[in-house]
Amino acid sequence: EAGVAQSPRYKIIEKRQSVAFWCNPISGHATLYWYQQILGQGPKLLIQFQNNGVVDDSQLPKDRFSAERLKGVDSTLKIQPAKLEDSAVYLCASSLHSGANVLTFGAGSRLTVL
Amino acid sequence: EDKVVQSPLSLVVHEGDTVTLNCSYEVTNFRSLLWYKQEKKAPTFLFMLTSSGIEKKSGRLSSILDKKELFSILNITATQTGDSAVYLCAVVDNNDMRFGAGTRLTVKP
Numbered sequence: 001e002a003g004v005a006q007s008p009r010y011k012i013i014e015k016r017q018s019v020a021f022w023c024n025p026i027s028g029h030a031t032l033y034w035y036q037q038i039l040g041q042g043p044k045l046l047i048q049f050q051n052n053g054v055v056d057d058s059q060l061p062k063d064r065f066s067a068e069r070l071k072g073v074d075s076t077l078k079i080q081p082a083k084l085e086d087s088a089v090y091l092c093a094s095s096l097h098s099g100a101n102v103l104t105f106g107a108g109s110r111l112t113v114l
Numbered sequence: 115e116d117k118v119v120q121s122p123l124s125l126v127v128h129e130g131d132t133v134t135l136n137c138s139y140e141v142t143n144f145r146s147l148l149w150y151k152q153e154k155k156a157p158t159f160l161f162m163l164t165s166s167g168i169e170k171k172s173g174r175l176s177s178i179l180d181k182k183e184l185f186s187i188l189n190i191t192a193t194q195t196g197d198s199a200v201y202l203c204a205v206v207d208n209n210d211m212r213f214g215a216g217t218r219l220t221v222k223p
Contacts, residue, residue, distance in 0.1 A: 042213030105156035
């Protein structure tokens with residue numbers, strides 16, 4: 001079974017620039033999550049999709065962050081404009097459905113904002 | 115406010131030692147507690163606990179949940195250098211999964 005794919009693995013940008021991360025979940029997994037993990041902290045949920053609908057985006061900074069999952073499969077997370085404090089690893093995870101507690105994570109996209 | 119607190123934040127041991135990692139939580143509607151191991155990349159699933167007092171075991175790792183005292187422990191016996199990682203505890207509250215900050219374990223040869 002192929003895992004959760006993410007790209008790019010690493011990205012360095014200057015503040016006020018924009019960046020986009022892509023995630024392809026495990027085939028058949030209806031629920032997709034984006035987490036932000038700042039160095040030394042645990043992952044923090046940014047947004048949760050069930051198929052192509054948003055279940056929870058209460059912690060997404062909507063003035064600069066956006067995410068979509070138009071066809072209910074892969075997803076894109078965008079940051080525009082980036083701030084220094086956005087430097088983090090962005091983890092994508094998927095599960096069979098929203099009640100399935102075990103998430104499978106991708107390798108993450110490490111963002112450095114200079 | 116819902117929270118998940120792990121201790122210690124970091125731990126350095128020598129190969130062969132036994133370690134105990136702690137996770138305490140305060141959530142409104144507890145559903146389950148999960149342990150993940152995170153090396154340099156994606157967190158990988160270790161255990162899911164839903165009932166008190168039932169030990170989950172996998173090789174040298176074991177975990178147990180106390181829903182009355184609101185905590186879980188993760189034990190690793192006969193540690194090896196390959197056990198070096200960050201161990202994350204996560205608690206599911208309704209459909210939300212909330213993570214602790216993790217315990218960074220370093221096992222020296």
